Amino acid sequence: MPAEPTPATGAHALSATGRAGGPPQRLAQAALRDLPWEVGVAKPDPAIVVDGVTRTFGGLTAVSVDHLEIQRGGITGLIGPNGAGKTTLFNLLTGFDQPDGGTWSFDGRPLGKLASHQVARLGVVRTFQLTKALSRLTVLQNMLLGAQGQKGERFFSALVPGLWRKQERENTEKALELLRRFKLDAKKDDFAGTLSGGQRKLLEMARALMSDPKVVMLDEPMAGVNPALTQSLLGHVKDLREEGMTVIFVEHDMDVVRDISDWVVVMAAGNVIAEGPPESISQNKAVVDAYLGAHHDAALTIEDEDRQLAEADAIIARDADGGAARAPRSDSGGTAR
Amino acid sequence: MGEIIDALAIALKAGIGFQAVFLALLAIGINMQFGYTGLLNFGQIAFALLGGYGIAISVSQWGLNFWVGVLIGLLAAVVLALLLGLPTLRLRADYLAIATIAAAEGLRLLFRSVSATPVTNGSRGISGFNSGFVELAPWDTGRRYRLLGTFWSGADLWVTAVGWTLVALASLLVWALVRSPWGRVVRSIREDEDAVRALGKNVYVYKMQALVLGGVFGALGGMIYAVGTGSTTPDQYQNANTFLAYAALILGGAARVLGPVIGAMLMYFIIQFADSGLRSLTENGVIPDGLLTTTDVAQIRFVIIGLGLILLLVFRPQGIFGDRREVMLDAR
Structure with a gap:
């Protein structure tokens, strides 16, 4: 999307940070403010850089990311419809899955050959969509x-x-x-x-913080958590940013995404289809298409509808005349009408 | 009444005899692997076989020192654990189970096969290798000693004493390990290995360590059994023993240091008490011949064990020492 950020959104973002945040938040958001809203745009200070990573399961391409940079010290939201490849990308970045090709690095150090525990030791710690509390330990x-x-x-x-x-x-x-x-x-x-489901989410996040991570990757930290607890979880995630950590999180709730992220990356069908500050995303046509389907965005006028139906009739008539009598004409006409 | 007391004494002897030591050591190994780390080793008896034959072959066939034989047996167990673990520990839990059960049966058949006869003496087995061990006893092994109403040979007493010392040392080692951060990691692996990986622990190495350690305990059990009986035959090492050890572990309480020890003692006590008790009851006509004859007793005692285990799982699933809250938690 080539559009420049409008002055209004820019000002809004500034005022929001001025109220809520300490220096790190302002830094990340200020650093990202003037970037173009383009897929694969270079960030001023990237912590994680992904290049040409693809992962296929049989014929299905689950992830195919050409270029993606994650700003250090910021909260990057990763959104996308179900099956977009968000969790698969998480698995690839943290060594829980091996890609078919591509490179990715953390602080300039390639992670491609590392096993999951080695990635974690470098300071890239993740949580899981299905919470993994170790039940029979205190x-x-x-x-x-x-x-x-x-x-x-x-x-x-x-x-x-x-x-x-x-x-x-x-x-x-x-x-x-x-x-x-x-x-x-x-x-x-x-x-x-x-523990309850929400408490387990809290525990998993707290446990990840025990390792003094540099990058925290949260896979749907708010899923299945009641609204009151969501607020406290959100507060914790913001605190991570205040402490200088880089946060990447997958989330479906757009209010949450708008509230806390400095930058949003949208995936659909394995590709990154849009990036930008949270305000930019809801205006992005590719994102709306990905969530709602490409051809349902404008209501048909009656004239348009009539014209389309007439065209369809003409095509059917031509096919029926030209081809064998495989489809009775009255049936096709009836369906179209 | 006198018969029942006799039966009790015989059962007590079985409960603290070297067979119980054998079962306890197998179960301590399984406790390390299954109880703490969540590894399904269904071929623990293979490690015992290597332990027993390690001594037997080294001493009787190769003419080596007894202690060199012990070393060879332990080394063989470590090698077997590595061989089984290398390909399977990166995979899901069930692959190790398949590999171990196959290894246990395969090794037994290999050791009794004709082609292995020059080394293992086939199905007749090897004997006469434990004199170097028995003569270390501080008492006269030629005599019989009276203990708790039963007679023990001096050699049996020596093997049993050494055996229980080993059990104590093994339990101490397990206790020291599981209370440490190392133990915390392996118990976490039992719960969810991906979570442990995500926290920067090399899960594969921990699983391998637990597998090797449990295998070494199994080998020690096999050695005690071999010097206790004074001979090794492949068919002593039937894989049913592995499952008996699992039963003992569950009876005592998995993931408890003393669970497998008490479980093994109790298991042998119950088996022997059911056997001699029923036998004396049928002999003096309390149980009529039409219901049960003395030849049925050998089978019926395992029915009793099975029934007891079912009742245990219904009313006390945590075993004797387990924590009911822990067992009742959803595993994930």
Whole structure:
């Protein structure tokens, strides 16, 4: 979409950031403000760069992204109709799936050859659409699992508690601090399997934060969460940005997307069909087409309808005259009329 | 009344004998693999076979030192675990189950096959390899000793004592491991390995470590059984033992350090008590011949075990030591 951002939206965006945010939000949004709303546009400071990544399942092309850059320190919303390839793209970027081709990098370091746990160790941590709380571990144990570089996780050092006690204590303090922030501290000794769906989402996000990630990828963080909790989750996601993390999230609720994202990427049928600030997306014809279908966007006038029907009749008549008597003429006419 | 007390004493002897040690070590290994890490090893007996034959072949066929045989047995178990794990641990859980069950049956048939006879002595097996071990006993192994109302040979007593020491050490090792961050990672893998991957842990390595460790426990169990019986034959290592060990584990409580130990003791106690109790009841006519003869007892005791397990799963699915809340949670 070639259109320049209108002064009105620009001003609106500025005033919104001025109210809500600290410096990082203003930075990311200001940096992205003057970019053209084009697919594959280069960002001033990209954290993740995707080039020519394709993934096919048999004959179906699930993902085919030519070029995509994700701005560092910003919240990038990834939207698209069901089956657009959003989750598949997440899986590819985090090493949970292997593409047919293409390259992608984080901080200039190619991720193509890395397994999922190696990607996570670099600081790219994801959550899952279907929440993966570790049911038969307590909430606190769930949190502690997220900590990186634990000495006690190596087989032989595990047998010598002296080696890991101190680190474990520090991690526990950090975990309790995070649990307090996410209001789960009262549940710390409960099995994660007893938490509600929304609490599990909170736990999964908190657990991801235990690893001090640089990039947090949230796959539908608000799905199945009640509206009150959504507000608190949104607050947490904004906090991540304030702390300088790069956030990429998949979401279907457009209010949420408009509320928190600095930049929105729209996928449909595996391709990125539009990018831009959230205000630009609802005006984008390609996006409207992808969500609602391309040919239902304008109501037919009566004259148009008559003209189209007449054309159809003419074609049917021509076919029937020219071809064999495979379709009785009256039937075709009846259907068309 | 006297018969029942006798039957109790015999059952008690079975519950603490070296067969119970064998079952306990198999179950401790399965507990590490299945209870904590979620790996389905359905061929634990293959590790025991390699342990037992490791000693038997090394000592009797190759004339090596007993302890070299122990080392060879353990090494063979590690190699088997690696061979089974390398291709399957990246796949879904059921692939390991298929590979292990096939390996257990395949190894038994290989060891009793004609072509392997020069090494394994075929289906007749190997004996006469445990003297190096038995003569280490601090007491006279030629005598019989009276213990808890039953007689034990000195050699049996020695094997049993060493066996329970091994069980204690194995339990201590498992306890130390599962309370550590390492244990937290493997239990998380049991719950959901993708979540663990997303947090930067190399799931494959942890699963391999758990598989190898459990296999080594199985091999130790096989060694105790081999020196206890004084011989190894391939058909001692029927894969039914694996499932008996699973039953013992579930009876005691999976993912509990002492679950497999108590489960194995209780399992042998119940089997033996059902056997000798029923036998004495049929012999003195309390149970009429028309209902049950002494020849049926050997079969009926397993029916009783099966019935007991079903009742256990209905009324106490967590086993003896398990946490009911934990078992009742939806796995995902």
